[in-house]
Amino acid sequence: MPAHQHRHTRGEPGIPRCLDCGAGSVSNAIDSGALVNYLSSASGPLHGEIRVPGDKSVSHRAIMLASLAEGRSQISGFLEGEDTLATAAAFAAMGVRIETPSASERIVHGVGLHGLRAPSHTIDCGNAGTGMRLLTGLLAGQKFSSTLSGDASLSKRPMRRVIEPLSQMGACITSETGGLPPLQIDGGANLIGIDYRLPVASAQVKSAILLAGLYAQGETIVHEPHPTRDYTERMLAALGWPIEFSAGYARITGGHRLRAGAIRVPTDFSSAAFFLVAATLVPGSDLLLREVGMNPRRTGLLAALRLMGADIVEENPRELGGESVADLRVRSAPLHGIDVPIALVPDMIDEFPILFVAAAAAKGRSVIRGAAELRIKESDRIAVMAKGLRELGITIEETPDGAIIEGGILRGGAVDAIGDHRCAMSFAVAGLIASDVVQVRDCANVATSFPGFVNLANRCGFVLQLESA
Numbered sequence: 147m148p149a150h151q152h153r154h155t156r157g158e159p160g161i162p163r164c165l166d167c168g169a170g171s172v173s174n175a176i177d178s179g180a181l182v183n184y185l186s187s188a189s190g191p192l193h194g195e196i197r198v199p200g201d202k203s204v205s206h207r208a209i210m211l212a213s214l215a216e217g218r219s220q221i222s223g224f225l226e227g228e229d230t231l232a233t234a235a236a237f238a239a240m241g242v243r244i245e246t247p248s249a250s251e252r253i254v255h256g257v258g259l260h261g262l263r264a265p266s267h268t269i270d271c272g273n274a275g276t277g278m279r280l281l282t283g284l285l286a287g288q289k290f291s292s293t294l295s296g297d298a299s300l301s302k303r304p305m306r307r308v309i310e311p312l313s314q315m316g317a318c319i320t321s322e323t324g325g326l327p328p329l330q331i332d333g334g335a336n337l338i339g340i341d342y343r344l345p346v347a348s349a350q351v352k353s354a355i356l357l358a359g360l361y362a363q364g365e366t367i368v369h370e371p372h373p374t375r376d377y378t379e380r381m382l383a384a385l386g387w388p389i390e391f392s393a394g395y396a397r398i399t400g401g402h403r404l405r406a407g408a409i410r411v412p413t414d415f416s417s418a419a420f421f422l423v424a425a426t427l428v429p430g431s432d433l434l435l436r437e438v439g440m441n442p443r444r445t446g447l448l449a450a451l452r453l454m455g456a457d458i459v460e461e462n463p464r465e466l467g468g469e470s471v472a473d474l475r476v477r478s479a480p481l482h483g484i485d486v487p488i489a490l491v492p493d494m495i496d497e498f499p500i501l502f503v504a505a506a507a508a509k510g511r512s513v514i515r516g517a518a519e520l521r522i523k524e525s526d527r528i529a530v531m532a533k534g535l536r537e538l539g540i541t542i543e544e545t546p547d548g549a550i551i552e553g554g555i556l557r558g559g560a561v562d563a564i565g566d567h568r569c570a571m572s573f574a575v576a577g578l579i580a581s582d583v584v585q586v587r588d589c590a591n592v593a594t595s596f597p598g599f600v601n602l603a604n605r606c607g608f609v610l611q612l613e614s615a
C-alpha cells in the first residue's frame with residue numbers, strides 16, 4: 147500500500163503516526179519537543195461503564211510470535227499505542243506483512259522462524275523497554291545483523307540484564323558504554339541453551355532468553371526469584387511450541403515451529419488501574435470497568451488497594467482467549483495507609499505511580515519497600531512521584547527501594563511527568579481530588595500505552611483537559 151493511502155493520526159496526545167504500518171520515527175516524534183500538558187481539576191463523582199485499551203505486554207508478544215509463526219494470525223484487542231506500533235513497524239521492516247482491518251485488529255502473515263529479512267535501517271523501539279529487550283533476544287537468533295535504538299528515556303535504560311544471559315548463549319551484542327542502547331546484534335551466532343537464574347524478577351529478561359531459546363541448540367531454562375508475568379510462555383504454548391512452565395520457572399527446547407492462530411489480547415490491568423484509584427478517591431463514584439485483564443501476575447494493586455480499604459468487586463469472572471478477565475465495579479471508599487507487602491511488588495510493578503497517589507490521599511502512613519526496579523523504568527518513578535506529590539503538599543521520604551508517604555490533603559500546583567506515561571496519568575488522577583488545578587507537564591508519552599486516555603477519562607467524569615499553548 148503506498149504511503150499516502152495509509153491512515154495517519156494526530157490523535158491524543160498529538161503525535162503524528164501511521165496507524166497502518168506504524169511508519170515514522172517514534173523517537174523523533176517524541177523527542178521533537180511535541181510538549182503536551184494536562185490540566186486536571188476537582189471533579190464530581192465518576193460514573194459509567196468503560197473498557198480500557200488492550201494489554202501492552204500481550205500486544206508486543208502477539209506481533210512478535212505471530213510474525214515468527216507459519217501462516218496467518220488474527221490478533222484482536224490489539225493496543226494501538228506508540229510502543230506496540232513501534233514493534234509492528236520493526237517486523238514490517240523485516241518483511242512481515244501486517245494488515246490493519248481496524249484499530250484493534252491486526253492480521254499478521256507470519257514468515258516462520260527463519261523467514262525474517264534483514265532490516266534496511268536501525269530499528270526504532272521508541273519508548274518501549276519491552277520492545278527492545280524482547281527483540282534483542284529474538285534478533286540474537288537471526289542470520290542477519292541488526293541495530294536497535296530508542297528515544298531519550300529508553301537510551302538510558304539498562305540492557306546488560308539481557309546482554310549478559312544472551313552472550314552466555316553465544317550471542318554477540320555490542321552496546322554503548324554501561325550497557326546502554328543502541329544495541330548492535332551480530333547475526334549468524336550459533337546459540338546454545340542455558341540454565342539461567344535471573345538476578346532480578348523481570349518478565350522482559352525471561353522473555354528475551356526464551357525467544358533466543360527458540361533458536362538455540364538444546365534446552366533453555368529460566369528460574370526467577372519471584373514469578374513474573376507469563377504471557378510469553380502462554381502464547382508460545384498456544385501457538386504449539388512445546389514448553390514447560392510454572393510460577394518462576396520455564397523450560398523450552400529449540401528447533402520447533404509456531405503455528406499461526408487467533409490471538410485475543412485482554413484489556414490492560416495497568417490502564418484500568420488509574421480508573422480504579424480515581425473512582426476510589428473521588429467521593430460518590432460508582433464506575434464499572436468492563437473486561438479487565440486479571441492475570442494474577444498483574445493484579446497486585448487490587449490486593450494492595452483492598453488492604454487500604456478500597457471497595458472493588460469482581461463481577462462476571464471468565465476466561466477469554468486463555469486469559470482471565472472480569473468486570474470491576476469500583477465505588478469510592480476512604481483509604482488508610484499500609485506497609486505494602488513486599489510479596490506483592492512484582493505483581494504491581496507498573497502500578498506504583500498510581501499507588502503513590504492512593505497513598506498520598508489515604509489516612510496515615512504508607513511504606514513501600516523492595517521496589518528499587520522503579521528507579522529504572524521509563525523514568526525514576528520514585529523520584530518523579532515524590533517530587534510531584536511534594537509539590538502538591540504531601541510529605542514523602544524517598545528511600546533507595548521505595549518511599550514513606552504521609553497521607554494528607556492535596557493542593558494544586560505544577561508537576562512534571564518528565565515524559566513518563568504512567569506518572570502523567572497518575573498526576574492527572576491526583577488533580578481530581580486536589581484543592582486547586584494541577585498542571586501536569588510532559589504528558590505526550592501517554593500515547594505509548596493509553597491512546598485516548600483523556601477522552602475516556604472525560605467520559606466518566608474527569609475534569610481533565612489538554613493545556614492549550
Ligand code: S3P
Binds near residue numbers: 203
Ligand atoms: C513487562 C515487564 C515489566 C513491566 C513492563 C512490561 C513485559 O518489566 O514493568 O512494563 O511486558 O514483560 P520488567 O521485566 O523490567 O520487570
